[in-house]
Amino acid sequence: MAEMTFDPPRVDTGRQPLLLGTFGHTVNDAYTAFLPALLPTFHRHLGLDEATLAGLVALFGLSASLPGPLLGRLSDRFGEVPVTAASVLFSSVLLSLLVVVPSASLLFALVAVAGLGSAAIHPAGSMLVRRGARRPEFAVALFSAGGMLGYAAGPGLIAVARDIAGPALPVVLILPGLVAAAAILAFAPRNADSSVRPVAAAPRFDIRLVFGPVGLITLATASAFLPATAVLNGLPLYLMERHGLPETDPAIAGMLSTFSLAAAAGGIGIGFLAGRLPRTWLLAGVMSAGMPAFLALLWLAPGTAGFMVSLAAAGALSYAATPILVVAAQDLAPQAGATAAGMVFGLGFALAGLLYFGVGALQAQIGVGAALSIAFVAPIVSAILSVVVLRRAPAALPAPLIESLCACAAASGTGIVTCAPSCALSCNGVSRNA
The missing domain is CATH 1.20.1250.20 (MFS general substrate transporter like domains)
Structure with missing residues (x-):
């Protein structure tokens, strides 16, 4: 059995x-x-x-x-x-x-x-x-x-x-x-109270996380978050130059607040959809859909209805990739899930900031608007990397059906052979095959 x-x-x-x-x-x-x-x-x-x-x-x-x-x-x-x-x-x-x-x-x-x-x-x-x-x-x-x-x-x-x-x-x-x-x-x-027995952690930091698929996920994170970094740091300057807004204009403060609130709502919405749609193509779609919304901010006048709609859409899609990327990195490193998440949250955001330094240098050469345009289309790199890498990530079958089958097998004590290869549950936060 x-x-x-x-x-x-x-x-x-x-x-x-x-x-x-x-x-x-x-x-x-x-x-x-x-x-x-x-x-x-x-x-x-x-x-x-x-x-x-x-x-x-x-x-x-x-x-x-x-x-x-x-x-x-x-x-x-x-x-x-x-x-x-x-x-x-x-x-x-x-x-x-x-x-x-x-x-x-x-x-x-x-x-x-x-x-x-x-x-x-x-x-x-x-x-x-x-x-x-x-x-x-x-x-x-x-x-x-x-x-x-x-x-x-x-x-x-x-x-x-x-x-x-x-x-x-x-x-x-x-x-x-x-x-x-x-x-x-x-x-x-604690782990003892979890529904799944804990998995032993790797004894030391595995450098293969950096050069393997988790490292590619981290690079995808950096390019995915570059547009949001550019909005929060560079868009106010662009609006001041193009539209003559003073730095204390309420439109600038309102822009940042709207963007942040939309980002929180967008992340929750995409996290909800991720359990119902293929996450690889959902992630690529989110990143692709965000680019037109970001680019529209360079052409629309602040305070108009079109600008606010584009701003809300850009905010909702800016960090929407976070839950998918973090979970994918954890699933790709089942013995070092927190380390993998630290690479996405830590190195990913740090690399996004480093990339923005390059955008800042370009602003002096080609102008603020042109430099921001490059930052706003950076997620296309992330979309390509995500499609390639996430195909290798372990994918769980829909939870309600599988959990029901495996719970039945566990409760009966029979150890049904057909259930074991396909059952995937969360083990200390990491999907594991039974």
């Missing part, structure tokens, strides 16, 4: 990790928004000029992204629950200290270390929310959307805390992170 490698599934396995992982990501990213919200304070009280503040932001971006694959190893080794909780607590403590940092040297040191919390939570949290989920792309999409919502709420959290805390401001700011970390540790099921 075939030996079944999973236990009978429990009904609520996927919901609790999903809620707790998303909650932790929301709280963590609220703290990451403290830095941009406090830049005027650093300028006023520490005397930092614009170039120094830009360097501070860049330093945090590197700290919060590049160590992702290495910190993902912690999750693969020790489990996603303790690493997710520790990441939230780490970010809450260090980033809350920004409000009382006394000097520029300590500020840079604090920022350089504080980004590690975000670098760790993305691979660990994305594995946690997948635990037992029937639609892993949808789970990762909710996880990503929670981070965007938290980032939007961060500046408001500082404002409210200042009104009620007084001298105890850092302590008050730490409390949400402390509560979130405690809730994750107390209520998130």
